[in-house]
Amino acid sequence: MQKLIRTVLAAAFVAGASQIALAHEGPELTSPGFSFDGVFGRYDQAALKRGYQVFHDVCSNCHSLRFVAYRSLTGIGLTEDEVKTIAAEREIQAGPNDEGQMFMRPGRASDHYIPPFPNEKAAAAANGGAAPPDLSLMAKARAGGPDYVYSFLLGFEDAPPEGVTIPEGKFYNKIFPGHAVSMPPQVVDDLVTFADGTKATKEQIAHDVVTFLAWSAEPELDVRKSLGLWVMGFLTVLTALFYALKRQIWKDIH
Amino acid sequence: MADSAPHAQPASMDGQTRRDFLLYATTTVGVVGTALSLWPFVHSMNPAADTLALSTTDVDISAIQVGQAVTVLWRGKPVFVRRRTPEEIASATAADGESLRDPQKDAERVQKPEWLILVGVCTHLGCVPSGQKPTDPRGEFGGWFCPCHGSQYDTSGRIRKGPAPLNLEVPPYAFTSDTTLRIG
């Protein structure tokens, strides 16, 4: 038993050590606390919907979300009709038709989120040379995850600190590595008016849009954590039974 | 299976029964767990969400003239959408009484008599029958003719001659409006 405990500790130590080894230094991140944190965490649907409203109204004008298919938005509580309407807001190239011509058609629920620009170069050209990155996986693609995105959104400052110069066309963000980012600050109080009437402080806006982006990076989280509870419960029972049987069989040896 | 190696006999019958119960309980839980854990593997082979999303296709039928037919792709297969002429409808219903290999009345195979919607895959061995264009060979019954082994279908898509065993399949469909047909 002692050996077992030592083994588990050793494994945990290795895991922890590797975490430390892989952790990156950086500015302090603010953690607002999300509903999906923790062992029993789940996405808060109201926050998802508000967050999507922010994404839809503001972010999607520059940022793509190419791994999210419109149909999967039913996962944040939108109806099939709402999904179809949103999809049809933009057009996507299709064809060729019988004349051999390519044409544009409105989006369908089965399409993936149509990007605001037809390609990467157009996106860069329209945004001062730097293409706004796709946001589907952003909550997973930065050290610090959702906390990073939250802190970043609220990390813009009007003026950089003493001695720091920001090149023309860029903006000072205290969280972004290097501090000079091409994205202009977006999140301010009352940037949007939430459909459910929640007060749109900038913290609320950032919290909700990050909740949506977390969902977009990990839509399976609710199922994953709840299935996990069943699996752990089952394994606890099975392992306890194995242990009891082991003790039973080894009784004469010990 | 092989006899297991002898192990020490427990001192009392009670111990034996208790060990048996523990063995049975553990084995049951273990087997159930293993079976349950195989399900995600098997289910991952079932159609994924993106495949299921393409399981319906909407077709704009406003441009299809009487006597004209179009072919659309549905679930990876061709679907024939034919707007039948009155003559074609008449010959289809007239043949209801004939001895058919796969007996079906024409009315059972259409929702609106003018519109015949069929999966364009021959029920013999899977070739795509010709007959969608007016210039295509359509066989003796005015419907479709399969070039692979000579199966001939009538204006209701029923097999009339040749080796195919069944009528051309009618897919699930609905008219979502006067101009739109939803297949699947």
Place this chain on the structure above:
Amino acid sequence: MSGFKTNNKVVGWVEERLPIFSMLQHSAVEYPTPKNLNYFWNFGSLAAFCLVMMILTGLFLAMQYTPNTAMAFDSVERIMRDVNYGWLLRYLHMNGATMFFILVYIHILRGLYYGSYKAPREVLWWIGIIIYLVMMGTAFMGYVLPWGQLSFWGATVITNLFSAIPVVGKYVVTLLWGGFSVDNPTLNRFFVLHFLLPFVIFGLVFVHVWALHTVKSNNPLGIDIKTPQDTIPFHPYYTIKDLFGIGVFLMIYMVFVFWMPGAFAEPANAIQANPLVTPAHIVPEWYFLPFYAILRSFTQDIFFISAKLQGVIGMFSAIILLLFLPWLDSSKVRSAKFRPLYKQFFWIFVADCLVLGYVGGQPAEGVLVRIGQIAAAYYFFHLLVLLPLLGKFEKTKPLPASISAPVIRGGGAAAGATAQPMEKA
């Protein structure tokens, strides 16, 4: 074949044509196993269980993955979002790789601590090292498949290492790449090899167990089996103990899969590969970090041998040297239980490996460079200098007479390096 009897007609019919039942009886049921094995002996069966998990999940992932640079990243996202339980398969596979290496490292450390590599188990040890090498190749190529930033750049850095080979280096690298950089031909062949090698590992594991069964298992005391009283049949004692071990392992594994699936993952790999943008920190997977540190610790060219080439040689010899361990460690006593000095140095060695791992994960800057070099030097010092010296000069504790001897260890032969220990069973 001897000793196996059955009344079952079907079993008998098969047995006459392929003696599989008697083989199972002999190897998995009767196999005489020392009765004093502790839980560190579970890790072999745990690693085998993990291998099966990896092959199973890998197989079902391969049904949905596309090994083409234009589609690889997208196909992985499709698996995560659209394939039924795809996210589960992917997280099982990703975290299974980490678990596999943790289990194998503990399994190797057990071998180092208890002298399981010493005669007559040298070949068993060698097969183990070969399995480890093939595992590393498999894991390296597997990491390239999702085609994230680190997949691409990790592949670029490591394949570039081969250019350090004198004369033919450049041609070797071009051959590996199938082009002028890591690109589609590279990805495609890595996929094929990643699919193939686990089955090679499976075969090697079979040979590994065969070698083990030939010489029988070591035990925490490090002394040979002398009488049947020292052993118990593998079934049911160790079958149930292994099952219990699997249960505990699964609990730890599932905590990661269901709640911390990205704990061992680098965020940068969630970004699609971009040959024009190098990520700020290129970090290999954690299980490669000690070797990465050794590689980077060579910074000075020496005559015509570039620092790069020294690093490559150093990195590979760190593993190749392990093949010579049965001769480098000349002590006649197997188990660290009876080697008080070796025991201390063992734990220092473990700490050294952890330091190397930490250094490997950090940017090669500042004091860490020096620390890495010292740790790398110590690694070789331990293997090449310490072990031979300890073998010669260490005063070992007296060994018990046998595994089943009474706990009071009075019955041993004379203490010291002249103790009996290497008797054959």
